Amino acid sequence: MREELLAIVERNSRIDLKELAVILGVEEIDVVNELEAMENEGIICGYHTMIDWEKTSIEKVSALIEVRVTPQRGQGFDNIAERIYKYPEVTSVYLISGGYDLLVTLEGKSLKEISGFVSDKLSTLDSVLSTATHFILKKYKDHGTILAKKYEDTREKVTP
Amino acid sequence: MRDMLSKQAVNLKPSGIRKFFDIVSEMEDALSLGVGEPDFDTPWHIRDEGIYSLEKGRTFYTSNSGLKELREEICNYIKRKQGVTYDPLHEVLITVGGSEAIDIGLRAVINPGDEVLIPQPSFVSYEPCAIMAGGVPVVIELKAENEFRLTAQELEDAITEKTKILILPFPNNPTGAIMERKDLEEIAEVIRKHDILVMSDEIYAELTYKEKHVSIIEMEGMRERTILINGFSKAYAMTGWRLGYACGPREILEQMVKLHQFAIMCAPTTSQYAAVEALRNGDADVQEMRTAYNQRRRYLMHAFQEMGLECFEPFGAFYVFPCIKEFGMTSEEFAERFLNEEKVAVVPGTAFGDCGEGYLRISYAYSLDSLKLAIGKLADFVERLRAEAR
Numbered sequence: 352m353r354e355e356l357l358a359i360v361e362r363n364s365r366i367d368l369k370e371l372a373v374i375l376g377v378e379e380i381d382v383v384n385e386l387e388a389m390e391n392e393g394i395i396c397g398y399h400t401m402i403d404w405e406k407t408s409i410e411k412v413s414a415l416i417e418v419r420v421t422p423q424r425g426q427g428f429d430n431i432a433e434r435i436y437k438y439p440e441v442t443s444v445y446l447i448s449g450g451y452d453l454l455v456t457l458e459g460k461s462l463k464e465i466s467g468f469v470s471d472k473l474s475t476l477d478s479v480l481s482t483a484t485h486f487i488l489k490k491y492k493d494h495g496t497i498l499a500k501k502y503e504d505t506r507e508k509v510t511p
Numbered sequence: 512m513r514d515m516l517s518k519q520a521v522n523l524k525p526s527g528i529r530k531f532f533d534i535v536s537e538m539e540d541a542l543s544l545g546v547g548e549p550d551f552d553t554p555w556h557i558r559d560e561g562i563y564s565l566e567k568g569r570t571f572y573t574s575n576s577g578l579k580e581l582r583e584e585i586c587n588y589i590k591r592k593q594g595v596t597y598d599p600l601h602e603v604l605i606t607v608g609g610s611e612a613i614d615i616g617l618r619a620v621i622n623p624g625d626e627v628l629i630p631q632p633s634f635v636s637y638e639p640c641a642i643m644a645g646g647v648p649v650v651i652e653l654k655a656e657n658e659f660r661l662t663a664q665e666l667e668d669a670i671t672e673k674t675k676i677l678i679l680p681f682p683n684n685p686t687g688a689i690m691e692r693k694d695l696e697e698i699a700e701v702i703r704k705h706d707i708l709v710m711s712d713e714i715y716a717e718l719t720y721k722e723k724h725v726s727i728i729e730m731e732g733m734r735e736r737t738i739l740i741n742g743f744s745k746a747y748a749m750t751g752w753r754l755g756y757a758c759g760p761r762e763i764l765e766q767m768v769k770l771h772q773f774a775i776m777c778a779p780t781t782s783q784y785a786a787v788e789a790l791r792n793g794d795a796d797v798q799e800m801r802t803a804y805n806q807r808r809r810y811l812m813h814a815f816q817e818m819g820l821e822c823f824e825p826f827g828a829f830y831v832f833p834c835i836k837e838f839g840m841t842s843e844e845f846a847e848r849f850l851n852e853e854k855v856a857v858v859p860g861t862a863f864g865d866c867g868e869g870y871l872r873i874s875y876a877y878s879l880d881s882l883k884l885a886i887g888k889l890a891d892f893v894e895r896l897r898a899e900a901r
Contacts, residue, residue, distance in 0.1 A: 370810070507532070507546070509535050509546065511528045511547050
């Protein structure tokens with residue numbers, strides 16, 4: 352049940368528990384227990400809402416920053432990653448294989464705010480060797496959801 | 512011109528679905544539960560392969576039987592799923608949808624007056640295809656108390672001296688019924704005893720929700736007397752690509768290839784390249800769609816239970832077949848009133864044979880949200896009918 356349950360709530364965390372039980376073919380209490388177990392085990396880490404900020408009047412700018420760092424003895428990348436993820440404007444930090452070490456995503460009110468963060472806070476950290484900032488111009492698809500287009504049923508209404 | 516038309520063509524009954532389609536299409540904002548094709552788009556990697564084949568200029572006819580690589584992949588697939596071996600060179604034919612395979616398969620084996628056993632309710636084209644092939648359709652009425660399976664007794668009772676072939680339409684459109692191994696073993700015995708052929712239309716084989724699909728070709732002595740029909744429409748959501756196939760004994764396939772060659776030449780080339788990709792890398796997509804259909808199926812069964820609508824639990828295809836006999840209306844009356852009053856289209860069971868009277872076909876090839884909306888309206892309607900009756 353776990354895999355199917357996770358696949359459903361990953362897409363729709365607001366789904367009604369009773370309905371969840373029906374479509375999974377189990378009892379509601381089992382769904383409740385399983386969700387709680389997975390929350391306790393840290394498998395389910397949160398229930399977020401996907402927002403297309405473009406459609407609101409609220410200004411938001413997001414950027415991806417490639418960061419090269421010097422790993423520390425005994426700590427690897429964990430310490431420096433923690434120093435970075437503690438900033439509230441940082442929305443995610445990934446350790447990456449390849450040409451650089453950390454991929455940091457950032458959300459801010461303006462280009463200025465983001466560039467300020469990079470030059471004042473990120474670049475000045477001791478272990479940071481270099482950064483490359485990429486501003487996001489348009490989001491086509493996010494978290495498996497296509498933002499650009501809406502689904503339209505173009506099938507004939509009655510077919511054999 | 513006096514006799515412009517073929518009497519046989521004129522005498523064919525138009526599809527009961529067509530009639531309903533005409534009413535619905537005049538209604539602009541009607542919701543529908545009447546669709547017989549998946550709501551999913553063809554998985555992107557399959558579409559991409561089709562586009563790629565066009566870019567590379569693969570725009571010519573293939574051989575009459577179809578691309579060799581595709582026939583080989585089909586044989587691998589059947590070997591993998593059913594454990595039965597076919598020779599890709601002589602025992603597989605790529606057709607324009609499963610529908611073409613039904614048509615030419617019957618024409619390849621029927622002599623005038625041969626009886627064709629057609630269990631109903633079932634897909635709309637078996638009967639007309641049998642007639643146009645010169646056969647005599649003999650309907651076997653499947654029963655709700657058997658969960659619309661074909662029983663050995665029903666088969667035995669329908670067989671005569673003239674019986675040539677049995678059409679085996681499982682998993683079934685419109686009932687959603689499946690045949691399990693023991694069901695098939697029982698009817699295989701009757702088939703062997705009377706030495707008749709089988710056309711097994713397994714277009715919904717990938718969409719079963721109980722155990723893995725079992726095919727009649729797995730039963731002893733059946734491979735050599737069965738025309739197996741399948742295709743890509745339902746499993747891979749590829750209805751518009753028009754691609755199906757038939758497998759069977761070489762003697763029959765040779766005749767089918769001839770008919771196919773003269774009428775069609777070959778199935779669409781682009782679709783064939785896309786289908787190779789589907790068979791090689793499409794298992795995960797099928798699994799994902801099957802899981803989604805199963806969730807919707809459970810949702811519908813639960814909803815019917817809540818509104819007290821009688822319905823056997825179907826384990827195949829993407830249809831449920833609830834009974835509406837309690838309302839004292841014909842299927843068509845019910846469907847028409849439901850459409851007029853609630854603006855939701857369903858298909859009357861009678862579109863799939865007279866014995867579909869008293870039932871509706873409801874498709875769950877819709878997102879859960881769309882289903883909820885339409886089923887909510889069905890619940891309102893049912894409640895209103897019951898209030899009227901009081």
